[in-house]
Amino acid sequence: MKYDWKDAGEEWSEPWGTSEAQWFGAILPRVRDCLPAGTILEIAPGFGRWTHYLRDYCQELWVVDRATDCIDACRRRFAADSHVKCYLNDGLSLSMIADGSVDFVFSFDSFVHTDRKVVEAYLCELGTKLKIGGKGFIHHSNLGHYANSLRERLPRAVIKPLIKAKIFDRKHRRNPSMSADLFRALCAQQGLHCVSQELINWRGRRLIDCFSLLTRSDPAKEKPTRITRNPNFMREAALIRAKSRSRRNGDT
Ligand SMILES: C[S@@+](CC[C@H](N)C(=O)[O-])C[C@H]1O[C@@H](n2cnc3c(N)ncnc32)[C@H](O)[C@@H]1O
Numbered sequence: 514m515k516y517d518w519k520d521a522g523e524e525w526s527e528p529w530g531t532s533e534a535q536w537f538g539a540i541l542p543r544v545r546d547c548l549p550a551g552t553i554l555e556i557a558p559g560f561g562r563w564t565h566y567l568r569d570y571c572q573e574l575w576v577v578d579r580a581t582d583c584i585d586a587c588r589r590r591f592a593a594d595s596h597v598k599c600y601l602n603d604g605l606s607l608s609m610i611a612d613g614s615v616d617f618v619f620s621f622d623s624f625v626h627t628d629r630k631v632v633e634a635y636l637c638e639l640g641t642k643l644k645i646g647g648k649g650f651i652h653h654s655n656l657g658h659y660a661n662s663l664r665e666r667l668p669r670a671v672i673k674p675l676i677k678a679k680i681f682d683r684k685h686r687r688n689p690s691m692s693a694d695l696f697r698a699l700c701a702q703q704g705l706h707c708v709s710q711e712l713i714n715w716r717g718r719r720l721i722d723c724f725s726l727l728t729r730s731d732p733a734k735e736k737p738t739r740i741t742r743n744p745n746f747m748r749e750a751a752l753i754r755a756k757s758r759s760r761r762n763g764d765t
Contacts, residue, residue, distance in 0.1 A: 521560035521586070525622060526562070528716070528754065529754050531757065532562050534754065534756075536563065538756070539749065540621065544617075547617045547648045547650060549570045550617035551572050551573065552571060552573040552615055552616050553571040553573070553575070553617045553618070553619060554617070554619070555618075556576075556577055556623065556624075557577070557578050557579075560587065561590045561591060563619065563621055564576055564591060567619060568591065571596070571617075574596060576598070576600070577599075577609070578600075578601065580601075584599050607638040607642050610638075612642060615642050615644060615647055618647070618650075619650050619651075624651055624652060624653040624654070625654045626654070626686050626687070628688050628690045628691065629688075633699050636699050636703045636705060645730065646729065646730060648708075648726065648728050649725075650726055651724075652723070653691055653725065654688040654721065655720060656688060656692070657689055657691050657695060658720070659689075660689055664682075682716075683716065685717075692723075696725055700727055701732045704730075704732070705729055705730075706728050706729075706738075707725050707726065708726045708728055708736075708739065709738060710724065710726075712741070714743070714747055717747075722746075
């Protein structure tokens, strides 16, 4: 079924209160060291939930999505921002982007759903499109880490009531073919190095998502990836939500 985009993706920021609270409370602190950047590439922007903020941190912002309705919406929403260019692609390639031209690549809440083939294709592109020393922040699935767990092997009919009873978490359509380990290995194959990976929970207990911070540089010359486990990501969201709500209400 086609997504109706009636709230432009804002609805996905509900655990943080608003996308503004999510950007300033949860995302910006994680990408602050990469900004500002001359040119930013955002992959899979949807209706521009993060484009809206990224545009203030660069001279050029290129956004690429495979969905016509998303690219049309971004073109409308950012029509007044001449430095924002929106491109429709085939879901795999970045042929419209010049080699060695990107300072910072960003993607949030999109690669969590795509399978290994898609992630691999984009990493292959980023191995040439990023400037040497260019950086990236990619939010992707780590569900693959749990591929052999009992939870993933049980039939759907058994799982459903256990989810209802809150014994098991939902998967939130995370892709089972990707994990933090695999992402790191695929980066290395493309001359990209994962500087850090933060494994996070997403609306549940398991660390089914990962934020990978990468750079285009020789992995052999880099320090080992700093890997952190953060089971409190949703607790963090709840705090951000409470804080932004009390700020909106004018509480001291
Ligand atoms: C859940 S939405 C998230 C959009 C946006 N990142 C946000 O957080 O609001 C997923 C987006 O990924 C895009 N997408 C999915 N697969 C893609 C691919 N292979 N290449 C480019 N865009 C893709 C969809 O068209 C959609 O815009």
